[in-house]
Amino acid sequence: MSNSAKEAQVAWIEKVQERLRITSTMIDDMKAVKMLGLSTVMSDMIQKLRQLEIQTSKIYRKLLVWNVLLCKMPICCPYPYLSLLNLHN
8 A cells, every 4th residue: 555655645746846847937937928918828727737736636645544544443443453354364
């Protein structure tokens, strides 16, 4: 599970970095963006990148939730956990 989480987190971070890079470039060239009337186009592009970033993060967040649940299972409800261990052995 940890390898899958690592890969999902790397994919998510790459999407965040891509969005931030484009946003930063747009802010640096804001005068040109406004003069050319590209504010709406750039805003839409950044919004799509944000949606893609959120979609990519879902995989990591689901794996993170499962990891937390599995880690807390012995504390919260030991009987199902013990039965899972018995099934494994």
